[in-house]
Amino acid sequence: MTLQTANTHSVMIRKSRHKSNDGKGVAPLVGLLPLAALLLIWQVFGNPHSVFFPQPNRWFAAIDSLRQQGMLWSSILATASTFIQSMIVATLIGTALGMALGSIQWGGRALDPLLDFLRNLPAAALVPAAAIVLGTNTKMALVIVVFSSVWPILLNTRSAILNLSPVLSSSITNLGLGGFRRSSVMIGSALPGILLGVRVAAPLALIVTLLAEFITNLPGVGALILSAQQNFNSAEVYALLLVAGVLALVVNSIVSAIEASVLHRHGPTTS
Amino acid sequence: MPELIKQDEVVYQVLDLSVNLRRRGQERVILESLSFDVLKKECLSIVGPSGTGKTTLLRALAGLVPYSGSVKFHGETLNGPASDVVLVFQDYVNALLRWRTVQKNVALGIEGRIPKEQCQERIDEAIETVGLQNYRDSYPWELSGGMQQRVQIARALAMKPKVLLFDEPFGSLDAMTREGLQDELLRVRSVFQTTCVFITHDIDEAVYLGDRLMLLSGSPASLTFELDIPLGASRNQILTKESGEFLGYRHQVYEQMRKAHGGSQATG
Numbered sequence A: 001m002t003l004q005t006a007n008t009h010s011v012m013i014r015k016s017r018h019k020s021n022d023g024k025g026v027a028p029l030v031g032l033l034p035l036a037a038l039l040l041i042w043q044v045f046g047n048p049h050s051v052f053f054p055q056p057n058r059w060f061a062a063i064d065s066l067r068q069q070g071m072l073w074s075s076i077l078a079t080a081s082t083f084i085q086s087m088i089v090a091t092l093i094g095t096a097l098g099m100a101l102g103s104i105q106w107g108g109r110a111l112d113p114l115l116d117f118l119r120n121l122p123a124a125a126l127v128p129a130a131a132i133v134l135g136t137n138t139k140m141a142l143v144i145v146v147f148s149s150v151w152p153i154l155l156n157t158r159s160a161i162l163n164l165s166p167v168l169s170s171s172i173t174n175l176g177l178g179g180f181r182r183s184s185v186m187i188g189s190a191l192p193g194i195l196l197g198v199r200v201a202a203p204l205a206l207i208v209t210l211l212a213e214f215i216t217n218l219p220g221v222g223a224l225i226l227s228a229q230q231n232f233n234s235a236e237v238y239a240l241l242l243v244a245g246v247l248a249l250v251v252n253s254i255v256s257a258i259e260a261s262v263l264h265r266h267g268p269t270t271s
Numbered sequence B: 001m002p003e004l005i006k007q008d009e010v011v012y013q014v015l016d017l018s019v020n021l022r023r024r025g026q027e028r029v030i031l032e033s034l035s036f037d038v039l040k041k042e043c044l045s046i047v048g049p050s051g052t053g054k055t056t057l058l059r060a061l062a063g064l065v066p067y068s069g070s071v072k073f074h075g076e077t078l079n080g081p082a083s084d085v086v087l088v089f090q091d092y093v094n095a096l097l098r099w100r101t102v103q104k105n106v107a108l109g110i111e112g113r114i115p116k117e118q119c120q121e122r123i124d125e126a127i128e129t130v131g132l133q134n135y136r137d138s139y140p141w142e143l144s145g146g147m148q149q150r151v152q153i154a155r156a157l158a159m160k161p162k163v164l165l166f167d168e169p170f171g172s173l174d175a176m177t178r179e180g181l182q183d184e185l186l187r188v189r190s191v192f193q194t195t196c197v198f199i200t201h202d203i204d205e206a207v208y209l210g211d212r213l214m215l216l217s218g219s220p221a222s223l224t225f226e227l228d229i230p231l232g233a234s235r236n237q238i239l240t241k242e243s244g245e246f247l248g249y250r251h252q253v254y255e256q257m258r259k260a261h262g263g264s265q266a267t268g
């Protein structure tokens, strides 16, 4: 079941990767034009005194005031640092566990119910539990984010390893590769699957990072959003929404860039 | 005295080899009680109907499947993957690493094991032997099927193995490419003097390449026919294949193959 969903995912996402490669990175920017147009219309026809729908120029003023208070960059940095650290840890753990599960003969399928249970635990529900155990600190945010984003990487790695051709593993054995060298060849061959997991995990990790900051008020963009909302500063809320959106875009294009630079070696029809 | 010399010339001594494989809880005897020798520097062709167990036999010789009976490699009982024995698979697409260049694929079995310079020398030599010097930095998926199979052969040659085991290596290639590679293989053998076991379902190919031929058939599979093919070391696609001797051998094998097929159909 889980493998199947991972596989359908892989097909869809791989297609989109090739599409964006064809556009040579221009497509996402062109694709943003409707949003820019919407903001422009909002600016031109919006009500300058609206409390709930402030015009975009007020958003930018809000961002600027945050910047002047020295809150903007430090918050973005805090969020980015939690996000990046968790992605690195999640990738390492997910790849290692995925390889281990994929390498045992029954593929760890007996563990599927447990894996399904764990990966479907909503991150928001985990935060209080983690806060009790670990306290409200960045370490706890890290644990929450890793815990929620490790699954796509783990499951995709496992299915990539399970789908490796028996001919490949026979030839690795036949050439006398063992231990580290064997693992590195396996990782290399499973890399498209691992990166697919990373691609699915990255936006998830960003969402959960913001969520953790939001719930626990740890420094970061999430906490800024929370305090803006509590102060009824709607312009700032919208502005931070925009910031979060830009962060998501940046994350997405970094992942795409990594994927493209690694996977061009694997050729056009990676199975 | 002659006994001693003979021992020296034997690469594989197979006695009463049986292989059972288990699939979905059911154990089946695939190979039953095979006995044969593989001699130094010879090319032993093995033919047989599809699904008899040719691949299984080759995997046993490479030490990749558990067996019962005795397989001695250079006088020592084989248990576990044999070193100095390289398998060339029919499925070159999956045998090669698609994310490594030709050069890096050829390096796979030797990198990190011998000094760098020597490693590079061997890679170059192997790549030149199969005529891919202009494609060192290409990826396998950029090459034709025949070229990819040559990469796999180069990877095997770079190991400088004592024995090359070929499992229908040219099976999925067109006739012209296949004949080209057959001649390349003859040439490589005359240079490296490597012992070969060559599996194919193509009788012409088996006779053309082999110094000796064995027929594997039945279920469970056993050796049902053996033939010496003293056609000499220099063989030629046109002249050899038109010679009376060649046609004679081919005829014999063909007849035995037909018998084996009829037999297996009657029992199955």
Ligand SMILES: Nc1ncnc2c1ncn2[C@@H]1O[C@H](COP(=O)(O)OP(=O)(O)OP(=O)(O)O)[C@@H](O)[C@H]1O
Pocket: B021, B022, B023, B030, B048, B049, B050, B051, B052, B053, B054, B055, B056, B057, B201
């Ligand atoms: N891992 C396995 N477990 C159980 N049975 C197997 C396994 N691999 C192969 N077999 C069975 O063993 C028999 C021999 O298979 P093998 O691949 O050795 O045949 P082959 O002679 O190489 O056939 P072909 O010419 O089609 O390649 C087949 O009936 C096959 O179903």
Ligand SMILES: [Mg+2]
Pocket: B054, B055, B056, B167
């Ligand atoms: Mg076979």
